[in-house]
Amino acid sequence: MEKFEVFTGVGAPLRRSNVDTDQIIPAVYLKRITKTGFEDALFAAWRNDPEFVLNQAAYAAAQVLVAGPDFGTGSSREHAVWALRDYGFKCVLSSKFADIFRGNSGKQGLIAGEITEADTEALWVALEANPGAQITVNLIEQTATIGDLSVHFEIDEYTKWRLLEGLDDIGLTLRDEQAITDFEAKRPSWMPKTLPAKH
Amino acid sequence: MTNKPLTLAEKVWNDHLVTKGENGSPDLLYIDLHLVHEVTSPQAFDGLRLAGRPVRRLDLTIATEDHNTPTWDIDKPIADLTSRTQINALRTNAEEFGVRIHSLGDKEQGIVHVVGPQLGLTMPGITVVCGDSHTSTHGAFGALAMGIGTSEVEHVLATQTLPLKAFKTMAINVEGTLRPGVTAKDIILAVIAKIGTGGGQGYVLEYRGSAIRALSMEARMTICNMSIEAGARAGMVAPDQITYDYLQGRAHAPAGADWDSAVAYWNTLPTDDGAKFDAEVFLDANTLDPFVTWGTNPGQGVSLNDTVPSPDDFTDPNDKAAAVRALEYMDLKAGTRMKDIAVNTVFLGSCTNSRIEDLRAAAAIIEGKKKADGVRFMVVPGSARVRLQAEAEGLDKIFKDFGAEWRFAGCSMCLGMNPDQLAPGERSASTSNRNFEGRQGKGARTHLVSPLVAAATAIRGTLSAPADLESN
Numbered sequence: 121m122e123k124f125e126v127f128t129g130v131g132a133p134l135r136r137s138n139v140d141t142d143q144i145i146p147a148v149y150l151k152r153i154t155k156t157g158f159e160d161a162l163f164a165a166w167r168n169d170p171e172f173v174l175n176q177a178a179y180a181a182a183q184v185l186v187a188g189p190d191f192g193t194g195s196s197r198e199h200a201v202w203a204l205r206d207y208g209f210k211c212v213l214s215s216k217f218a219d220i221f222r223g224n225s226g227k228q229g230l231i232a233g234e235i236t237e238a239d240t241e242a243l244w245v246a247l248e249a250n251p252g253a254q255i256t257v258n259l260i261e262q263t264a265t266i267g268d269l270s271v272h273f274e275i276d277e278y279t280k281w282r283l284l285e286g287l288d289d290i291g292l293t294l295r296d297e298q299a300i301t302d303f304e305a306k307r308p309s310w311m312p313k314t315l316p317a318k319h
Numbered sequence: 320m321t322n323k324p325l326t327l328a329e330k331v332w333n334d335h336l337v338t339k340g341e342n343g344s345p346d347l348l349y350i351d352l353h354l355v356h357e358v359t360s361p362q363a364f365d366g367l368r369l370a371g372r373p374v375r376r377l378d379l380t381i382a383t384e385d386h387n388t389p390t391w392d393i394d395k396p397i398a399d400l401t402s403r404t405q406i407n408a409l410r411t412n413a414e415e416f417g418v419r420i421h422s423l424g425d426k427e428q429g430i431v432h433v434v435g436p437q438l439g440l441t442m443p444g445i446t447v448v449c450g451d452s453h454t455s456t457h458g459a460f461g462a463l464a465m466g467i468g469t470s471e472v473e474h475v476l477a478t479q480t481l482p483l484k485a486f487k488t489m490a491i492n493v494e495g496t497l498r499p500g501v502t503a504k505d506i507i508l509a510v511i512a513k514i515g516t517g518g519g520q521g522y523v524l525e526y527r528g529s530a531i532r533a534l535s536m537e538a539r540m541t542i543c544n545m546s547i548e549a550g551a552r553a554g555m556v557a558p559d560q561i562t563y564d565y566l567q568g569r570a571h572a573p574a575g576a577d578w579d580s581a582v583a584y585w586n587t588l589p590t591d592d593g594a595k596f597d598a599e600v601f602l603d604a605n606t607l608d609p610f611v612t613w614g615t616n617p618g619q620g621v622s623l624n625d626t627v628p629s630p631d632d633f634t635d636p637n638d639k640a641a642a643v644r645a646l647e648y649m650d651l652k653a654g655t656r657m658k659d660i661a662v663n664t665v666f667l668g669s670c671t672n673s674r675i676e677d678l679r680a681a682a683a684i685i686e687g688k689k690k691a692d693g694v695r696f697m698v699v700p701g702s703a704r705v706r707l708q709a710e711a712e713g714l715d716k717i718f719k720d721f722g723a724e725w726r727f728a729g730c731s732m733c734l735g736m737n738p739d740q741l742a743p744g745e746r747s748a749s750t751s752n753r754n755f756e757g758r759q760g761k762g763a764r765t766h767l768v769s770p771l772v773a774a775a776t777a778i779r780g781t782l783s784a785p786a787d788l789e790s791n
């Protein structure tokens with residue numbers, strides 16, 4: 121996972137609340153066997169609508185999503201985060217996230233930053249006034265900035281630390297690499313080995 | 320703290336601690352054996368690819384194809400697209416990462432929980448994981464064996480460790496001698512009926528007592544297999560001479576001086592006298608009958624000599640509501656004798672009951688008998704090797720003469736991911752482990768039974784015990 125400190129990208133205003141994971145990625149896409157390549161599945165139903173925000177040229181390359189409250193509710197599918205990540209999103213800002221979605225985001229390096237409803241409105245207005253405007257997300261300071269407008273976002277300390285260090289679950293465990301190697305050195309010779317194969 | 324008496328599960332846990340978790344964070348445990356199959360591994364391998372990570376210990380990893388594999392025409396391309404895609408993905412991933420794989424057609428292919436033990440890879444005192452809930456099977460050897468999810472599969476592939484939260488221990492004491500016609504399957508169905516499908520939640524179960532000690536390895540695997548149906552994290556049986564006799568001489572079992580060191584260690588594993596379990600359950604083996612399920616969860620079971628219960632028999636409102644729904648789905652009336660329930664299909668297979676001993680036991684009952692008219696009898700060995708062994712013993716001929724379908728190895732009708740499914744409304748007597756709604760096909764009705772009851776049912780056409788054949 122890449123370390124995240126400060127990032128600047130196009131912001132997209134998603135003026136909807138209760139965006140559940142079925143909207144983020146419909147169930148039919150769950151049959152796939154990869155963990156990547158879900159960019160086409162993101163908001164699949166809405167993307168048929170030419171008016172949908174990501175279908176507008178100015179926002180097509182968006183990397184910061186500003187959404188209404190209760191983002192990521194519904195099924196626990198990790199695919200929702202994969203789809204956002206694969207599309208290119210680095211950060212979602214909302215006044216309220218579903219817990220499981222927030223947990224899954226942290227594991228995949230996607231920032232789920234909680235902002236107030238008033239700040240959500242302010243960001244929406246700023247983004248709509250100037251389509252294609254860039255937002256700077258500063259994880260160290262926990263701020264999202266467009267021009268003169270700077271808002272504070274909340275993120276829990278543990279997730280923030282993981283994101284700043286660029287640690288996924290596996291990366292975290294591998295910090296104990298030495299302990300694992302030491303353990304391996306002590307394993308008895310008769311422990312099972314699948315290789316070389318014997319029949 | 321020193322010399323505190325410990326349970327088997329605690330000893331295995333302690334001996335695999337890589338780091339001890341602090342401030343409520345989980346312990347990091349080393350994993351000795353990682354079994355992989357096609358359903359839960361594709362995204363794990365993709366995750367490795369994405370992060371540019373290799374498989375840390377190829378020599379502790381082994382893959383086989385089981386859930387999707389057809390049991391007929393195994394030399395033809397797999398018709399179902401999703402099944403074919405999953406199997407091809409496993410093959411490609413195994414090749415790219417260098418994982419040992421036993422594909423359809425290979426003599427070591429089979430249900431992942433049959434393959435590990437038969438190769439001698441599953442041993443006492445080791446930790447075993449697999450992206451499959453019935454990994455608990457391997458606990459029969461005194462291993463700590465747990466099912467895990469796809470993210471954890473990736474974690475183990477990358478690190479050979481797993482962060483795990485501590486568990487509680489429960490002793491399941493089964494004392495006495497089983498009567499003829501009563502088997503390990505009946506013990507575990509009775510245990511689940513007693514403690515409920517959530518009764519084991521948060522626990523590692525240890526099956527103990529004279530009735531367990533008397534069981535073969537195959538039978539102990541049947542019991543541990545269904546620990547998950549009681550909601551448990553894992554199930555275990557302490558290793559003993561029966562375990563050692565099963566293991567010795569198997570392809571990957573220790574040999575020579577290694578064998579002696581291994582046995583010396585294994586002998587230290589059984590639960591110490593005076594060790595405390597967090598919970599205890601007692602079951603009298605002497606009075607057990609063949610057990611069968613009437614409902615749609617494995618806890619909804621009764622003696623085969625009993626009748627279908629009424630929702631009024633349950634005091635807990637949830638149990639009552641579940642009974643109402645189950646009776647409706649199963650199309651059964653309270654008070655019906657279990658032995659009057661007629662089935663369309665008998666399925667002998669699954670990681671619960673598809674080992675050679677299960678096939679022998681069923682074959683011994685049907686030999687020289689006639690199958691009930693209109694009943695379909697599917698026999699699906701747990702692995703290609705079990706199939707070969709059964710053929711060498713002539714069991715296939717007994718099954719075929721009887722009118723059974725002699726199939727190739729795989730999960731088959733246990734979950735119907737391949738074409739082996741029941742039609743809507745059809746009823747089975749099945750030696751598998753889950754009787755959930757729709758598990759064996761949309762609208763299918765499943766009665767969980769032992770291999771002996773399966774065989775007797777195939778002869779009489781209604782749920783039956785071997786003893787019922789004599790009274791004919």
Ligand code: SF4
Pocket residue numbers: 385386430431432451453669670671729730731733734751752
């Ligand atoms: S036989 Fe059934 S329970 Fe066992 S691994 Fe296969 S699908 Fe799962």
